[in-house]
Amino acid sequence: MILSLLACAxxxxxxxxxxxxxxxxxxxxxxxxxxxxxxxxxxxxxxxRTRARGHRGGLAALTTVGFTVTAMTALFLLLxxxxxxxx
Numbered sequence: 001m002i003l004s005l006l007a008c009a010x011x012x013x014x015x016x017x018x019x020x021x022x023x024x025x026x027x028x029x030x031x032x033x034x035x036x037x038x039x040x041x042x043x044x045x046x047x048x049r050t051r052a053r054g055h056r057g058g059l060a061a062l063t064t065v066g067f068t069v070t071a072m073t074a075l076f077l078l079l080x081x082x083x084x085x086x087x
Contacts, residue, residue, distance in 0.1 A: 007080035010073075043067025 021029045043063035 003080045011081050
C-alpha cells in the first residue's frame with residue numbers, strides 16, 4: 001500500500017516536472033530530453049558491453065550509475081504504480 005502510494009506520488013511528480021518544463025520552454029525540454037537520452041544510452045552501452053578492463057573512469061561511471069538508477073526507477077514504477085488508482 002505504501003509503495004503503491006509512493007510510486008503514484010513519484011509518477012505525479014514526474015508528470016508535473018514534464019508539464020512545467022514544457023510550459024517554461026519546449027525547446028529546452030526537447031534539448032534536455034535528447035541530452036538525457038544520449039547519457040542513458042551511453043550508460044546502457046557501458047553496462048552491457050564486454051569490458052577489456054574492470055575500471056570505469058569519469059563519464060562512463062557516471063552514465064552507468066545514471067542508467068542503473070533510471071532502470072530501477074522505471075521497474076519500481078512499472079511494478080507498483082499499476083496498483084494505484086491514479087492512472
